[in-house]
Amino acid sequence: MQSHQNEWIPITPLEQMTNKEYDVLIVGSGAGGGAALWRLCEQWKNNDKRIGLLEAGDLMLPTHGQNLSTMNVDRLLNEYFPKVSTHLGRRLPEYPDATLVFALGGRTLFWSAASPRIPVFEMKKWPVTAKEMNFYYNIAEKIMNVTPFFAQGSSMQNTMLERLKKNGFLEAIDLPMAVNLKGIQYGQINSDAFFSSIHFLAYALNWRPFDLAVNSRVVQVVIDKGKAAGVHVISPDKKSCFIRGKTVVLSASALETPRILLYSGIQGPAIGHYLTNHSLLRATGKISRKNFSEEVLGNLVINIPQTKHSPFQIQIFGPEKHYAYQQFEEKPFLEELRIAINTFGKVESRFENSVYLDFSERDEYGIPKIQVNFSYSETDNMIIQQMAQAKVQAALAMKLSLISQGDSPPISLMPPGNDYHESGTCRMGDDPLTSATNRFGQIHGIPGLYVADNSVLPSIGAANPTLTTISLAIRTADYILQQLG
Numbered sequence: 001m002q003s004h005q006n007e008w009i010p011i012t013p014l015e016q017m018t019n020k021e022y023d024v025l026i027v028g029s030g031a032g033g034g035a036a037l038w039r040l041c042e043q044w045k046n047n048d049k050r051i052g053l054l055e056a057g058d059l060m061l062p063t064h065g066q067n068l069s070t071m072n073v074d075r076l077l078n079e080y081f082p083k084v085s086t087h088l089g090r091r092l093p094e095y096p097d098a099t100l101v102f103a104l105g106g107r108t109l110f111w112s113a114a115s116p117r118i119p120v121f122e123m124k125k126w127p128v129t130a131k132e133m134n135f136y137y138n139i140a141e142k143i144m145n146v147t148p149f150f151a152q153g154s155s156m157q158n159t160m161l162e163r164l165k166k167n168g169f170l171e172a173i174d175l176p177m178a179v180n181l182k183g184i185q186y187g188q189i190n191s192d193a194f195f196s197s198i199h200f201l202a203y204a205l206n207w208r209p210f211d212l213a214v215n216s217r218v219v220q221v222v223i224d225k226g227k228a229a230g231v232h233v234i235s236p237d238k239k240s241c242f243i244r245g246k247t248v249v250l251s252a253s254a255l256e257t258p259r260i261l262l263y264s265g266i267q268g269p270a271i272g273h274y275l276t277n278h279s280l281l282r283a284t285g286k287i288s289r290k291n292f293s294e295e296v297l298g299n300l301v302i303n304i305p306q307t308k309h310s311p312f313q314i315q316i317f318g319p320e321k322h323y324a325y326q327q328f329e330e331k332p333f334l335e336e337l338r339i340a341i342n343t344f345g346k347v348e349s350r351f352e353n354s355v356y357l358d359f360s361e362r363d364e365y366g367i368p369k370i371q372v373n374f375s376y377s378e379t380d381n382m383i384i385q386q387m388a389q390a391k392v393q394a395a396l397a398m399k400l401s402l403i404s405q406g407d408s409p410p411i412s413l414m415p416p417g418n419d420y421h422e423s424g425t426c427r428m429g430d431d432p433l434t435s436a437t438n439r440f441g442q443i444h445g446i447p448g449l450y451v452a453d454n455s456v457l458p459s460i461g462a463a464n465p466t467l468t469t470i471s472l473a474i475r476t477a478d479y480i481l482q483q484l485g
């Protein structure tokens, strides 16, 4: 029987793409790649420019997994995600929980949609001004439907925010979430609530044509006369081809983008270095329902952002996995409720934390795999200790008792990579000795070659990175628009 699995979005065969020369070729369709595509299509509308999008993975989900009626948080993240994601960390002793999703949409198909901004004081050394960041944050938040009202009206949220504030956590706020809360009106369907990069593709499709090839792994960028000229791509049947592009935007993630650059022989002392993430302490607290007077408690989605004196953020989700759940699922009436408290710590950007090519191990295409050098500095470890203390205080403030999960202690430091926030491996900056790209995301000294994904973030403080990656990818697209006219 014929399979129609691949028909929810137009796909262009890779061979057809070899016959064209693209004005812009984007590599990877996750947060950064999707945002760059969206902006180019939005601004160019239907002109004669050619845009190509090359994605290593296949079509997996046509929307964020949380929007599927048959999924809930548990089924999505504990059952489906481990089956379809690639646990790269298995062979990375110093970065054991690194996990990528090779599929159209990348990791945005599964992300939790937490979208805080990086505080201005964390961006002081960035090559982009706070004013400009504010401009691009506004664009990104609008297109991603970022809202502080995800738990609006929830009595549990109100009670816990009040308790936190009364007990010294004055900064506690409703966590900004990239979720469309609008209902259906006048025939406009807003059912695709959780944001994913598929939204970018949907907008782009309605503005103008672009070519999308899936199962197309980019392995090298080709430079001709000092400028980007295209990419070498390998298909699953191991056929290699060259796709011509005057501008190439690498958006393959902070682990895969440096791999492509390094394998292309592109020189730059910062490429692959300054790998940054968040140290992550997870804990679960329990509380009796008797603590709350209302029968309907609602959900809990709180952020205690980083401050100058507390270089970490605390995110609180609950009860159980019902901070988000399907209309088709009945919430059980539980006497005892569990709340997740995740604390993300700032990690210093250090040269020695790096991604490099390991020529002793190759993938099925013969390309060297990556290896990672990574450790926490003394300062990072001091922050981790501060985080543990703050977590205990936050739990006390909310009247939660911390509990052990299986064999783990009540507060567990997760292995590096578990936060999924790796970034910085092609960071932006003015000095080519300490940055891989210039302030617009262009690789130093190579016109036409750009990076737009988590790798360009110069630092991330303690905030979840995706909103910032999307803002910078839109900014890089604007720069490309200026260059190409």
Ligand SMILES: Cc1cc2nc3c(=O)[nH]c(=O)nc-3n(C[C@H](O)[C@H](O)[C@H](O)COP(=O)(O)OP(=O)(O)OC[C@H]3O[C@@H](n4cnc5c(N)ncnc54)[C@H](O)[C@@H]3O)c2cc1C
Pocket: 027, 028, 029, 030, 031, 032, 033, 054, 055, 056, 057, 077, 100, 101, 102, 103, 104, 105, 106, 107, 108, 110, 111, 112, 113, 114, 115, 216, 217, 218, 219, 251, 252, 253, 254, 256, 260, 419, 420, 421, 452, 453, 454, 455, 464, 465, 466, 467, 469
């Ligand atoms: C379960 C989960 C929860 C998360 N929650 C949050 C959250 O609440 N807030 C937050 O800010 N972040 C969160 N994240 C992290 C977030 O998903 C990432 O920060 C974001 O997706 C990174 O964007 P990116 O463009 O760098 O990479 P990705 O989104 O991973 O996209 C990379 C894309 O490149 C493709 N690719 C890779 N190599 C190649 C190649 N050689 N050729 C062609 N294509 C290639 C991949 O298939 C993929 O489509 C979460 C992640 C997970 C997994």
